[in-house]
Amino acid sequence: MGSKGREIVGLDVNELLTLLRKAYADEWLAYYQYWTGAKIAKGPMKEAVIAELEQHAIEELNHALLVTNRIIQLGGDPVTDPRDWFKLTNCTYEPPDDPFVKTLLVQNIAGEQCAIDVYTRLMDITKDKDPITYNIALQIIEQEVEHEEDLQALLEDFELMISAIKG
Ligand code: FE
Ligand code: FE
Numbered sequence: 001m002g003s004k005g006r007e008i009v010g011l012d013v014n015e016l017l018t019l020l021r022k023a024y025a026d027e028w029l030a031y032y033q034y035w036t037g038a039k040i041a042k043g044p045m046k047e048a049v050i051a052e053l054e055q056h057a058i059e060e061l062n063h064a065l066l067v068t069n070r071i072i073q074l075g076g077d078p079v080t081d082p083r084d085w086f087k088l089t090n091c092t093y094e095p096p097d098d099p100f101v102k103t104l105l106v107q108n109i110a111g112e113q114c115a116i117d118v119y120t121r122l123m124d125i126t127k128d129k130d131p132i133t134y135n136i137a138l139q140i141i142e143q144e145v146e147h148e149e150d151l152q153a154l155l156e157d158f159e160l161m162i163s164a165i166k167g
């Protein structure tokens with residue numbers, strides 16, 4: 001931990017660490033939800049859906065890396081036990097038990113919307129108080145917003161295709 005680096009944070013560092021640990025748990029669960037969903041997806045447009053889910057999985061894992069690096073920099077404990085993910089998570093985890101592409105899209109859209117709320121809150125709290133965490137949250141939320149739009153665009157195409165078939 002850098003002591004001066006911790007000192008310049010104009011917030012209760014322990015409270016900030018709690019929020020970061022919660023966001024970290026969300027990222028691993030999001031990673032796994034995408035990664036597993038990509039393995040089992042079935043239905044129309046599944047190639048396009050799988051490609052997007054796989055890409056998002058990689059990006060969620062990178063968010064976990066960005067968050068844990070900041071936790072360590074602030075002198076916090078990284079979450080070492082995956083069993084803690086469910087105690088810490090804001091956004092929970094939807095097991096992709098229904099492999100239908102539409103169901104997977106809807107579940108992951110909900111996850112992205114939750115993630116957008118989490119990072120909006122983190123940015124509100126760190127604005128003008130901790131520019132480093134703020135900047136990390138900004139980088140991540142830019143990608144969460146992109147994820148939501150990617151999935152909603154796929155869902156829209158899916159619905160258009162189904163209505164075209166129905167005539
Ligand atoms: Fe993420
Ligand atoms: Fe995301």
Ligand code: MG
Binds near residue numbers: 052055146150
């Ligand atoms: Mg994408």
